[in-house]
Amino acid sequence: MLESFLREGRQDLDPTRELTHGQSITDACLGWETTEKVLENLWDAAVARRG
Incomplete structure (x- = not known):
């Protein structure tokens, strides 16, 4: 499975x-x-597989 978002990676929730x-x-x-x-x-x- 691949997950996609607008920006790569992840971020931590940091209230500061x-x-x-x-x-x-x-x-x-x-x-x-x-x-x-x-x-x-x-x-x-x-497409290549379908020939």
């Missing part, structure tokens, strides 16, 4: 600092650019 918009607070996630590349590679593999 502001959260980074678009970054997970639970699991480390792929960033948007990496997600696009993974999906493009998956699409290319599916």
Whole structure:
């Protein structure tokens, strides 16, 4: 399973600092650019397999 978010990685909940918009607070996630590349590679593999 892959998890994707706008920004790569994860962040801790810290009441002394502001959260980074678009970054997970639970699991480390792929960033948007990496997600696009993974999906493009998956699409290319599916097309090649179908011949």
